[in-house]
Amino acid sequence: MNAPAVLLTDTSAGPMRVTTPAPRETWWRFVDQDPATKVSQTPAWLDCVRAGGPYEDTSRLYEFEGGDRMVLPLVSRRRRPRWLETEESWPGEWGVGGPVAPGSIGPQQARAVFDDLARRPALRVGLRLRPEDAATWAHAVPAGFREDLHTVHVLDLDGGFGAVWERRFRQRMRRAVRRAERSDVEVEVDRTGRLVPEFYTLFEQSIERWAARQHEPMALARWRRTRAFPRKRVETVADRLGEACAIWVARHAGEPAAAIVVLRHGTHAKLWHAAMNRDLAHPVRATPLLHALAIEDACAAGCREYDLGGSRQGASLARFKDGFGADVVASPRYYRERLPVSAVDRGLRKAVKRVIGFQG
Structure with a gap:
């Protein structure tokens, strides 16, 4: 060097x-x-x-x-x-x-x-x-x-999980989590990278759903998404960050239904990526359960915030994040080009x- x-x-x-x-x-x-x-x-x-x-x-x-x-x-x-x-x-x-x-x-x-x-x-x-x-x-x-104005949804974890659940989670989100808890949903969390293949399989299944919703040719969607977010990237982050990278997987009737990757440093936890098989995950509300468990885990570790990332205002994903009581804050990008x-x-x-x- x-x-x-x-x-x-x-x-x-x-x-x-x-x-x-x-x-x-x-x-x-x-x-x-x-x-x-x-x-x-x-x-x-x-x-x-x-x-x-x-x-x-x-x-x-x-x-x-x-x-x-x-x-x-x-x-x-x-x-x-x-x-x-x-x-x-x-x-x-x-x-x-x-x-x-x-x-x-x-x-x-x-x-x-x-x-x-x-x-x-x-x-x-x-x-x-x-x-x-x-x-x-x-x-x-x-x-x-x-x-380039970017915004992110950040959930304040002050007061611990009990306060977050009662005061910040919207009623509809608490109902969704309770529904998942009553369903045949099993959750596993791993901090060694062992669940990367299971997560990425769900990510590839998500590409099919996104392509259909956006009227995008499947070949183009797969090329674009896997190029922007290759499996090697998840493997690298899991390997380099170790226990600071947690992969949460929810299974319904033994089949992978939803997964999230949550990164942590100091008092900050961040949702990095999420994926699901909607046909399996949505009826049993597997994704809200994963977030609730990850938020509870972040609170137990002393984190002060849970960053749910950005999404387009008015989109269904933004409404989903709002269900946790997250605030929308600015995270701008500035650039100069010749x-x-x-x-x-x-x-x-x-x-x-x-x-x-x-x-x-």
Whole structure:
């Protein structure tokens, strides 16, 4: 591994020192000192990203004159001409990146980071922020950066599972869980990766349901979904995170009906992916039961929040998540491009969807 490069520069927040890649021991120390750190902001997640694609570590340690410091997780895509390189925190489906810091970061420091990213030679530079940072960084965004507004459903676990069940779960969700408990549903949780094949089989069955609902050709849906979320990715995350990755599987009459993958770091639990055989799972409400058990498990482990991820407003999935009493919070992505590749990509996707009659 090459030695880290160090850059000294003047910014609106004063002199700034940048070290890249960020030293691992410093990054882990900031993770331990920043209570809002998500599992996807850890060096372990960087290792998962690198194992899942042609990426290299370009994380950046920022040090300011007043003593403020932060690490920005960042990867660049290898094997591309320099003018086509991208740097993301994180790319594609890898979720929330953004800064990790042992103390509070103000708009001036955030602006200095944006200015540093704006100078990067890559075609595209982007970062996805956790909800706790959204307001501060929104006040620092310079001209030239665009925003993709993402929202996530986050359930407050304050008070423990008893309080969450009584005060936050909607009545319809409590009924669904009780119905599952009265049905022939057995649940298993594994933290070794042993249940990855069972989960991914359900994921592939889910693709058929999604394709039919969205009027998408099955071959295209399977290619698109498995390319965006290959089985190897689940295996890598389960292997690298160990006990922090829990796979919950519900079986009805002995057959796999539904499964969820829940990741955990510190006081934060996150639903990473879910899948089901709807014909088996829906009549017995297997998925609500899995979430209730995972939420109870997170409460017992001392977690303060359960992140159910994002979904389109008004969609049935958003209504499902609302049933747990989760709040909708902003988790924006900001990006800068030297050429309008995102606009071109969106235009092509819209054209294809019109041709095939895609719905959703």
